[in-house]
Amino acid sequence: MATVGLFFGSFNPIHTGHLIIATYMAHYTDLDEVWLVVSPHNPLKRKDTLINMYDRLEMVNLALEQAEKIKSSTVEFSLPQPSYTIDTLTHLNEKHPEKTFVLIMGSDNLASIKKWKNYEVLLRDYRIYVYPRPGFSIAEWEGHPAIRITDTPLMEFSSTFIRNAVKAGKSVRYFVPDGVLRFIENKGLYL
Structure with missing residues (x-):
């Protein structure tokens, strides 16, 4: 049975x-x-800062052109909005009974997981692989059977940083893949 990490x-x-x-x-x-x-x-998250989901999907697909073992998913495009992780997981389990799903999230999300819909069910029924984010303690979750803290390299920048840089006319080369940079420039996104 294939194990799929879901990075929302x-x-x-x-x-x-x-x-x-x-x-x-x-x-x-x-x-x-x-x-x-x-x-x-x-x-x-506030919806007014989001660009069109199809443009965001296109950027993901451009970024993944050379990727191995990584692909995009539009599963939430057809589900009621806003999307709740537990509902998406229920849908995916029905659609792909041959797969085991694992959640991938940052320590910032883990720190706020008690605000999530049915978070107790997530912790009971799924494994969660956590990557570090600066400034978020996850000490209370250490040793939890569902939580695996990974040694993923620490990333100190965010999509907000990218959007603000583009808006300010600063270069974001190397912060985003070349194909994504061209897409942002050609569509005039985040200006």
Whole structure:
């Protein structure tokens, strides 16, 4: 049975940090593959800063052109919005009974998991692979049977950083893959 890591995100835009995390999870853990699940609308984030989900998906696909064991997923595009992780997992389990799903999340998300819909069910029924984010303690979760803290390299920049840099006219080369940079420039995104 294949084990798939689900890396949920707005990917607004996808950046090198996301790719390093996904690559680490796909190649340095026991996961068979990683799916980047493009979320139309995260209930804990403001919707007005999000660009069109199809543009975000296109950037993810451009970023993954050379990737091994990593692919995009549009599963949440057809589900009610905002998307709740537990509902997406229920849907994926029905659609892919031959796969085992593992959640991939940053320590920032783990720190706020008690705000998530049915978080107790997530912790009971799923494994969660956690990557470090600066400034977020996960000490209370150490030793929890569902939680695996990984040695993923620490990423100190975010999509917010990228959006603000583009808006300010600064270079984001190497922060995002070349194809993503061209897409942002050609569509005039984040200006």
